[in-house]
Amino acid sequence: MHPDFDIIIIGAGPAGMSAAIEAAKHGASVCILDEQASGGGQIYRNVSNSKQDQVDILGKDYLAGRQYVDGLRHDRILHRAGVTVWKVDKAGTVVFSDAGRAEQIRGRHIILASGAMERAVPLPGWTLPGVLTAGAAQILMKSGSIVTRDAVLVGSGPLLYLVATQLLAAGAAPKALVETQTRRDLIAALPHLAKALRDWKQLFKGVRMIAALKWAGVPRFKAASDIAIEGEENAEAVRFRAGGKDHCIDTNIVLLHQGVVPNTQISRSLGLEHHYDHTQRCFHPVIDEFGQASHPMFSIAGDGAGIGGAKVAALSGRICALNALARIKKISGGERDKRVRRLETSKRTELSIRPFLDTLYPPPQSVLLPQDETIICRCEEVTAGDIRRYAKLGCKGPNQTKSFGRSGMGPCQGRFCGLTVTEILAAETGETQDAVGSYRIRAPLKPVTLAELAALAETNEKEAAE
Amino acid sequence: MAIIIIGGGVVGLSVAYGLLKQGKDVVVLDGADDDFRASRGNFGLVWVQGKGENAPHYAVWSRRSSELWTDFADDLLKETGVDVSFSKIGGVDYFIDEVELAERIKSLNSLRDALNDDYPFEVLDHDELKKRVPEIGSKVVGGVYSPMDGHVNPLSLLRALSIAVRNAGGTIMTGVRVVDTQAKDRDFSAVLADGTRIVGEGLVLAAGLGAVGLGKKLGFQVPIRPQQGQVLITEKLPFFLHYPSGTLRQVNEGGVQIGASKAEIGLDDVEDIATSAGLAQHAIDVFPHLGKAKLVRSWAALRIMSPDGLPIYQRSPKVLGAAFMTCHSGITLAAAHARLMPDWILERNTAPDVSQFSEGRFRV
Amino acid sequence: MFESFDKSDPGRTLSFTYAGKSISAKPGMSVAAALLTHGVTAFRGTPVSGAARGPFCMMGACYDCLVLIDGVTVQACLTPVHEGLVVERVPITSEDA
Numbered sequence A: 001m002h003p004d005f006d007i008i009i010i011g012a013g014p015a016g017m018s019a020a021i022e023a024a025k026h027g028a029s030v031c032i033l034d035e036q037a038s039g040g041g042q043i044y045r046n047v048s049n050s051k052q053d054q055v056d057i058l059g060k061d062y063l064a065g066r067q068y069v070d071g072l073r074h075d076r077i078l079h080r081a082g083v084t085v086w087k088v089d090k091a092g093t094v095v096f097s098d099a100g101r102a103e104q105i106r107g108r109h110i111i112l113a114s115g116a117m118e119r120a121v122p123l124p125g126w127t128l129p130g131v132l133t134a135g136a137a138q139i140l141m142k143s144g145s146i147v148t149r150d151a152v153l154v155g156s157g158p159l160l161y162l163v164a165t166q167l168l169a170a171g172a173a174p175k176a177l178v179e180t181q182t183r184r185d186l187i188a189a190l191p192h193l194a195k196a197l198r199d200w201k202q203l204f205k206g207v208r209m210i211a212a213l214k215w216a217g218v219p220r221f222k223a224a225s226d227i228a229i230e231g232e233e234n235a236e237a238v239r240f241r242a243g244g245k246d247h248c249i250d251t252n253i254v255l256l257h258q259g260v261v262p263n264t265q266i267s268r269s270l271g272l273e274h275h276y277d278h279t280q281r282c283f284h285p286v287i288d289e290f291g292q293a294s295h296p297m298f299s300i301a302g303d304g305a306g307i308g309g310a311k312v313a314a315l316s317g318r319i320c321a322l323n324a325l326a327r328i329k330k331i332s333g334g335e336r337d338k339r340v341r342r343l344e345t346s347k348r349t350e351l352s353i354r355p356f357l358d359t360l361y362p363p364p365q366s367v368l369l370p371q372d373e374t375i376i377c378r379c380e381e382v383t384a385g386d387i388r389r390y391a392k393l394g395c396k397g398p399n400q401t402k403s404f405g406r407s408g409m410g411p412c413q414g415r416f417c418g419l420t421v422t423e424i425l426a427a428e429t430g431e432t433q434d435a436v437g438s439y440r441i442r443a444p445l446k447p448v449t450l451a452e453l454a455a456l457a458e459t460n461e462k463e464a465a466e
Numbered sequence B: 001m002a003i004i005i006i007g008g009g010v011v012g013l014s015v016a017y018g019l020l021k022q023g024k025d026v027v028v029l030d031g032a033d034d035d036f037r038a039s040r041g042n043f044g045l046v047w048v049q050g051k052g053e054n055a056p057h058y059a060v061w062s063r064r065s066s067e068l069w070t071d072f073a074d075d076l077l078k079e080t081g082v083d084v085s086f087s088k089i090g091g092v093d094y095f096i097d098e099v100e101l102a103e104r105i106k107s108l109n110s111l112r113d114a115l116n117d118d119y120p121f122e123v124l125d126h127d128e129l130k131k132r133v134p135e136i137g138s139k140v141v142g143g144v145y146s147p148m149d150g151h152v153n154p155l156s157l158l159r160a161l162s163i164a165v166r167n168a169g170g171t172i173m174t175g176v177r178v179v180d181t182q183a184k185d186r187d188f189s190a191v192l193a194d195g196t197r198i199v200g201e202g203l204v205l206a207a208g209l210g211a212v213g214l215g216k217k218l219g220f221q222v223p224i225r226p227q228q229g230q231v232l233i234t235e236k237l238p239f240f241l242h243y244p245s246g247t248l249r250q251v252n253e254g255g256v257q258i259g260a261s262k263a264e265i266g267l268d269d270v271e272d273i274a275t276s277a278g279l280a281q282h283a284i285d286v287f288p289h290l291g292k293a294k295l296v297r298s299w300a301a302l303r304i305m306s307p308d309g310l311p312i313y314q315r316s317p318k319v320l321g322a323a324f325m326t327c328h329s330g331i332t333l334a335a336a337h338a339r340l341m342p343d344w345i346l347e348r349n350t351a352p353d354v355s356q357f358s359e360g361r362f363r364v
Numbered sequence C: 001m002f003e004s005f006d007k008s009d010p011g012r013t014l015s016f017t018y019a020g021k022s023i024s025a026k027p028g029m030s031v032a033a034a035l036l037t038h039g040v041t042a043f044r045g046t047p048v049s050g051a052a053r054g055p056f057c058m059m060g061a062c063y064d065c066l067v068l069i070d071g072v073t074v075q076a077c078l079t080p081v082h083e084g085l086v087v088e089r090v091p092i093t094s095e096d097a
């Protein structure tokens, strides 16, 4: 199979879209693939179709995404929307499903820009219907014009406040915010404040959001602990401790959030190198200053390479595009270096707030290392205690606990339990997270029907016959 | 002193479990999380039909193990609380090619002759098969049923064995790599990567593909090679498939397993589209309704193959008290390994005669 | 409670069925979003314990929103509604199937 495109980009968020635009500008043919019905990624989801009342609620930052989506309309860019990538190989082949039909394309270089997902928040009761992520509530606003009324938001991080204020703007003030960050986190974060002030606009936005919640009288409980969601067939209440007292708030909707972590399914499936980031408490794929991953075929852009937010994602997308262009000899190495240097400076400024935020809003120990009875693998209903028991039976890594107890074998392919299993095993064995490692990810990255897979046998055979 | 067992896959653990039952102490040394482990990637059949086409002794050995399996599984349940989901309702192999079916029948007939008719199986045409398995598609020309076959959950088996060995007082060290062995008058030591020495009074090399490096020094030929096998598994489906087959079975948790391919590509355990597409097509040919089932995962694992595909059981001609065991049907043979092989390892005269499985057969 | 704030074209709605019940929705919505606005939060029982589950991530990552359409299990959060769509619960036992 000869290459169909110079560059294939997986993910049409700010990272993927700006990579596509940059690459096309320099004469490369680009195919950009995304599961969503339109370009935008998580932050700019559905932005090109958004109605005025959505824009009013979601704010100016959201609308900024339109420039990228518009930029995809280019002769050399093919945007395949609504397609799910489920296998990538080292020869540059990308296999994806479009409305139940599988297709394979080949690129000379691949940019992975599959973004982030919200960190799992394994608490007692988190699998109950009516418990969603804060991001899910935001997605409902962005693509369904739907608000969650009387929700209780639980967790910590900027996105928690963003979603709360967006709900507020939509006239659906949350019932309460149950926040886990503590005074100690604040003290730990203070040394990073001076650097964060370089991005004072961003900081100011945060302060304004918190003020708005206060102004609206939304109760905030800080340093909450012992959080549990109660209910039989649906969430009914959130119980927790804060300020030395036990609390219980009745609600049918609980929105969880503990920050976002890179979605590394594709980079893991390729066996690319990863390392554990102790500040962000998650694995990052190893990349160099050009976004180049440990195999020459792949660059990684955006939150999928480490959490930096939308602006950093867009900059890193352009950097990866330049790297790809140099790799396929569309531009010289010198030109790449020159252009990347400029982008790198802006990227550093945009990143200056991260250490402050990451330290101020860490996932609490109770989320990283849940109590024994808590389900950690939602698909196979495996508990934290099960993992600890397997560790006592000698399982030193996630692939062993997986074969002992099925955690990570369900349809989500370990997306939601992977990091938790690694953390628990690291704590149980006294090893580092890097030494413990992570699940071996394999195709299909997302389930496909057997009929769809079998149809590829025919195309393969036909090709061989030619 | 304990007997050192290098390798904590299904072969090493079955033997360790058996030795403990004989009152022996064992220490099992097992490798890293991402080692090649056939015991973690196999198809879970306790299978007899068709095995040992030109080697009736292998057919007999497989069947002997299969007969020990019910009891073996019961013991594991009693001792560990783990139900390994062993079922021996017989197996059906499905054929969509008349020629292949005819070849299978011929081979089974010759085995039956060689074994004095003590080799039960039934050939079923499409209509007869449809009565037993109504879901088969029109492409299925027929099948062979044999009551000798069964299946098990191989991952539960691995966990059960690991618990059973510990419960019986055995030691399992995981995450360790044996880099060298030393032996002197039945005093053995295994040297680990970090320099630790594990001492013992005997040594069993059951390290799967890892045996190649260690075996030569102990005087074994170790004529084994990796053979890749790919397997697919679907989402959990309502239970429909009673009989396992060599290529399709519904596991106790509900997923349908489809497999396994064979490829001679060295130490490569990466799954590929062409192979998995072929497996998917096979599943749909046999059970058309599976076309709508979602594939959740595919994987590739490495079989440990000897030149003739049969097990190797060899005592070291050079080092007294050292034994080497490997096979490409470690699930089927787990019961025999646990129940019968300890006597062979302990060099007792009650040991089964496994001389036909020695390395001598490969000498030219 | 999940509520629509979409005031545009109140007339433009379509309908589909879920487990035999008729559900109205706006074009462009996902099946999951439509069901949530109708107070349906539990879409299925798990094949492991039968526990009730519904949408969690809304972005195609968690697979808790699975429903059956045309005999295939699909993620309700990634499936747009259309007129006449027939959505069923995913069978977990052979009696359901």
Ligand SMILES: Cc1cc2nc3c(=O)[nH]c(=O)nc-3n(C[C@H](O)[C@H](O)[C@H](O)COP(=O)(O)OP(=O)(O)OC[C@H]3O[C@@H](n4cnc5c(N)ncnc54)[C@H](O)[C@@H]3O)c2cc1C
Binding pocket: A010, A011, A012, A013, A014, A015, A016, A033, A034, A035, A036, A040, A041, A042, A043, A044, A083, A084, A085, A086, A113, A114, A115, A116, A117, A118, A135, A136, A138, A159, A162, A260, A301, A302, A303, A304, A309, A310, A313, A445, C059
């Ligand atoms: C639910 C959620 C909501 C967020 N909301 C905000 C917000 O409001 N404001 C903010 O500043 N930050 C938000 N973030 C943080 C966000 O990660 C970054 O701001 C930014 O969107 C990162 O850009 P990106 O291009 O790296 O990735 P993303 O924007 O995440 O884009 C990745 C894209 O890849 C696609 N994709 C992934 N895997 C596949 C596959 N296998 N096949 C096909 N397509 C695939 C996804 O559909 C997605 O569109 C949110 C994060 C999440 C998870």
Ligand SMILES: Cc1cc2nc3c(=O)[nH]c(=O)nc-3n(C[C@H](O)[C@H](O)[C@H](O)COP(=O)(O)OP(=O)(O)OC[C@H]3O[C@@H](n4cnc5c(N)ncnc54)[C@H](O)[C@@H]3O)c2cc1C
Binding pocket: B006, B007, B008, B009, B010, B011, B012, B029, B030, B031, B032, B035, B036, B037, B038, B039, B040, B041, B042, B043, B044, B045, B046, B047, B176, B177, B178, B179, B206, B207, B208, B209, B210, B211, B214, B228, B229, B230, B231, B259, B260, B301, B302, B303, B304, B326, B327, B328, B329, B330, B331, B332, B333
């Ligand atoms: C795709 C496939 C399908 C199969 N289907 C079936 C089936 O249906 N029925 C059946 O009966 N059989 C089947 N098999 C075969 C069966 O899986 C194997 O026979 C069996 O698992 C072999 O077990 P083992 O313990 O010898 O090897 P392994 O499982 O590979 O274990 C070897 C162990 O040794 C350890 N090790 C290696 N080197 C060292 C070292 N230097 N130091 C310490 N530890 C070391 C490793 O960590 C590993 O755990 C199948 C195999 C494959 C690949």
Ligand code: FES
Binding pocket: C032, C054, C055, C056, C057, C058, C059, C060, C061, C062, C063, C064, C065, C066, C075, C076, C077, C078
């Ligand atoms: S709600 Fe998570 S996949 Fe649909």
